[in-house]
Amino acid sequence: MKIGELASATATKVETVRYYEKIGLLPPPSRTSANYRAYGIEHLARLSFIRRARDLGFTLEAVRELLTLSDDKAQSCEAVDGIARTHLDEIDRKIADLTALRGELDRVIGSCRHWTVADCKIIETLGPRSN
């Protein structure tokens, strides 16, 4: 498999595949005589793993840990569970933050009566506090 095929099979850009190799997430494949990367199914599996973990919002560092853990089949999966739960907590925090933000922004927008900038409540809210 050439890099373009691997990339399209995993909905990844070619540059990203090379990037994953550079940072050591994807092992360097063998090369053809023309120095093209030649991938096998094990690369496809690994890249699929990476992409799915990324889609679930894991950082590359977390993906790296998950990959290491997944290579040791006999180990308890407690650590895996831990990484996933930590990530879930982080997502919950982000959702909470964004929801609070949304509320505030909504309030700010709602206060605007669409006149001139001089009496725009949005600008006013952002401007220096009156207290």
Next chain:
Amino acid sequence: MKIGELASATATKVETVRYYEKIGLLPPPSRTSANYRAYGIEHLARLSFIRRARDLGFTLEAVRELLTLSDDKAQSCEAVDGIARTHLDEIDRKIADLTALRGELDRVIGSCRHWTVADCKIIETLGPRSN
């Protein structure tokens, strides 16, 4: 006002203040004889504006537009409203994405029975699809 005072008055790091100046968000202040930046209240107002907009999640590019708009007091605030609403939509989209993600991750974690990595459902979910 020296840069440290301005920074602490707006809960900003000194480096960030200098960064805002470098990218043209904050006008360069006058200097003391020792080449220290000397800020006035107009800088305090502008930096407060920037910080509050950032706290509401606006990008620096949006902040730049808002600042430009807020300088033209006679203008209709339609454009301001537009930027804010676009941003609100973006936040809504992010919340929706994160919520969907959260659901999927929760499902993945829930399926784990905490045995070994070999039969860990989390790893399995990330691994190559069986279809």
Next chain:
DNA sequence: CTACACCCTGTAGCAACTACAGGGTCAAGC
């Protein structure tokens, strides 16, 4: 007079890619 806190410039680093520039390779079609 000597610490120490503060200020200056300029550069490099973070995440996670993305986008070139400036080449080489290969298969199809004329």
Next chain:
DNA sequence: GCTTGACCCTGTAGTTGCTACAGGGTGTAG
């Protein structure tokens, strides 16, 4: 046999929004 075009290679610089030095200068309190 030669060109066209799609693909591949390496290496570097850009993105966002800061943050963290390195290597200096300044100002003030004890």
